[in-house]
Amino acid sequence: MTVAALQRPPKVTRQASAEGVRLSLSGDWTLVASQHLENEGRRIIDEARRDRMVAIDLSAVSQLDTAGAWLINRARHDLARRDIAVALEHVRPEYSTLLEETHYRAFEPPSRPRFNLVVALLSDLGESAVDALREFYRGVSFLGEFMASMIYVATHPQRFRFTSLVAQIELIGFRSVPIIVLINVLVGGIVAQQGIFQLLKFGASSYTVSLIGILVLRELGVLLTSIMIAGRSGSAITAELGSMKMREEIDALLVMGLSPIEVLIAPRVLGLIISLPILTFIADMAALFGGMVVSWWYGGISPVAFASLLKDAIALHTFMVGIIKAPFMALVIGLIASMDGLATQGSAESLGRQVTSSVVKSIFMVIVMDGLFAVFFASIDY
Amino acid sequence: MTNSSTTLNGAPQPRPNRDIIISVRDLVVGFGDKTIMKGLNLDVYRGEVLGFVGGSGQGKSVLTRAILGLVPTRGGSIRIFGQDRDALGPIERRALEQRWGVLFQNGALFSGLTVKQNIQMPMRETRELSQHLMDELAMLKLELVGLGSDAADKFPSELSGGMVKRAALARALALDPELVFLDEPTSGLDPISAAEFDELIGTLQQTLGLTVFMVTHDLDSLYSICDRVAALAEGRVIASGPLETLLASDHPWLRAYFHGVRGGRLSAARVEQKDEEWKPAPTTP
Known part of the structure; x- marks a missing residue:
């Protein structure tokens, strides 16, 4: 609301009287006037500064709220500090309580700890x-906990939540198929186009098929699938566990004597481990297609020739090579997503931060893992 | 029912000497094929504390949300400050929304902001004030609701339940609204904190001249600070008026509510208290 829209803007009118000065306040001394109110509050002090005695007349104030009352009180306090006698006149009973x-009370600004920039930098580092x-x-201890609970589940198969596992496979695996197929068909096509275009210069365009076959099966299929799943399902797992943490659902499980790893995380991570190789296979086929x-x-390479x-x-x-990597990628994505989900604090901001961190970390780790596997497979000559 | 201000199943009688701040007429609200409000009528007068009671799942919160415009209505009209809410354009709507403050049941403080920033949020967005004045006003509001300055720089997740309610009330009062909606302000508080909170609402209501629309289950709040009580059942306001008239009503739901195991104990206690007050003071020889 602008000041122009105000019907009765706050106003200070000065009248010199026998004893000193008389300030008549009029209009709506409310927050609606925003800046105008603040300026008028300051004007009380400006107008009365040079006098010994000030009478502030509130008879024409049509509305008063806490902000207006605060400004009047603050002005009174400021004037009193300059040894100016201030008297309030014609205060309506409903305003006097307010x-x-x-x-007036002084609000101590919170003491900001002083810090040295160099020290702060080093301590941050x-x-x-x-x-x-x-x-x-x-991460390592979480992996250990997960493995321990896997072993427990393996020895007590009746404790395992198969329904939940199937639900997770549907969510993570089955429902990702369309997007995985789509991006892999496109990437396979792009690799083929570039291969043909570049290799044509050497007259070796038929090698494009080798390029596609090896690149897609060894690297691209599994990498694209893992990155897609890290973004799609990893983030979902983090958000889900994070909001469960915020609503104390995780604590509820703990006090029932149930392990969140066994109940919540095992089905999700296992779902990922089962889904990702299948999705990788589908991705390979889509990219080759x-x-x-x-x-x-x-x-001009016919399908038969291809x-x-x-x-x-x-x-x-x-x-x-591609398929072997998939379950490990799944494990990394699942563990990072679960760990970050459980690390969520109380606020919505924290949840957002955890989801971001989970996706960034899993994609980074997926690529690092892929590099490590490349070194490993090269050294065993597989 | 003979009291003119209280009627059963009908529109409240107009009281010409008092300003009506919210007027709900023939309100119909529903979700899917379920109708929750079936022609609800309700008036809130300026300067009163209206306690709104009703069974769980009867739609007390839905009505509050419908008045606030968070739930679409299917029929009827809602007039606030004399303006038909549905007829307002977006600019008038925003101006209207700055005239009320809402305390949500769970506080609904912005979790990414500190308490002080939460209180300053409405001021910052709708008024042009210096940071210095906003700081002072935020601290003043915090003190008014009984929170110390050490709470100002805390995040909502670091506050206890009672502190969250107080901080949320401070935010609801940030713009000095004329009308305040309180959704179960004392739920989840211990009896001492709840009594303090009631007292706080009463004090603020008198100091700031607020109109308070309070959804509550707390019979103590109804007894201590509400000027008038409205009861919701079967999708309608079945009765409204001073608490005494509701206590005297023979509507089965009201009887169960006020004279059931819990309500009965409390009203009995209140009556006893009143009797004691009536006793003449012992004469000293």
Whole structure:
């Protein structure tokens, strides 16, 4: 609401009288006047500064709220500090309680701890290093807890929540199929197009099929699937566990003597471990299909030729390299997502931060893992 | 029922000498194929504390949310400050919304902001004030609701249940509204805190000249601070008026509510207290 829309803006009118000065306040001394109110509050002091005696007349004040009363009281206090006698006149009874309740008091601004920039920088650096190590330690201990509960479940299969596992496989695996197929068809097609286009310069466009086959089966299929699942399901797991933590549902499980890892996390992580290889297989097929279509349409390689070239280019182990990686990626995504979910604090902001951190960390770890596997497979010559 | 201000199943009688601040007529609200409000009528007068009671799941919160415009209505009209809420344009709606304050049942403080920032939020967004004045006003509001300055820089997750209610009340009062909605303000508080909170609402209501619309289950609050009580059942306001007239009503639900195991004990205690007050003071020789 603007000041122009005010019907009765707050106003201070000065009249010199025999004893000193008389300030008549009029209009609505309410927050609606915003800045105008604050300025008029300041004007009380400005107008009365030079006098010994001030009478503030409230008879024409049509409305008063806490902000207005506070400003009047603050002005009175400021004037009194300058040894100016202030008297309030014609205070309506309903305003006197308000003026009493909002009597002036000094609010101590919270003491800001002073800090040295260099020290702060170094301590931040140290803190983040320690945090990173602690995070790693927590990750390893969480992995241990998860493994222990897996072993417990393996020896007590009746304790395992199969319904929940199936529900998670549906959510994580089945419902991701369309998006996984879509992006992999596109990426397969793009790799094929680029392969044909670039290799044509050497007259080696038929090698495109080897390129697609090896790249997709060894790396792209599993990598794209893992990244997609980290973004899609990892974030969902973190958000779900995080809001359960905020609503004390995790605490409720704990005091019932149930382990959140066994009840909530095991089905989710196992669901991921089962879903991801299947999704990777689907992703591989989709990417090969995309590559085949583009090779045919853009490179003139017929599907029959594509199939026979592919058969020469790849072996079972090419396919297995990708599939073997999938459950490990799933484990990493699941553990990071669950850990971050359980680390959520009380606020909505914290939940958002945890979800972001979970997705960023899982994608980063998926790529790191992929690098480690590449080194490993190269060194065992697989 | 002979009292003119209390009627059963009908529109409240107009009281010409008092200003009506909220007027709900023939309100119909429903979700899916379930109708919750079936032609509800309710008046709230300026400067009163209206206690609103009703069984769990009867739609007390739905009515509050319907008045606030958070729930779509299917029929009827809601007039607030004499304006038909549904006829207002977006700018008038915003101006209207700045004239009321709402205390949600669980506080609904913004979890990413400190208590002080929560209170300053409405001031910052709708008024142009210096940071210094906003700080002072926020601290003043905190003190008015009985929170110390050490709570100002805390985040809502660091507060206890009672402190959350107080902080949320301070935020509801940030713009010095004329009308305050309180949704179960004393639920989840211990009897001492609840009594303090009642007293606080009473004091603030008198100091600031507020009109208070209070949804409550707390019979103590009804006895101690409400000027008038309205009871909701079967999708209608079945009775409204001073507590005494509701206590005297023979509507089965009202009888069960006020004269049941808990309500009965409390009203009996209140009556005893009153009797004692009536006793003449012992004469000293």
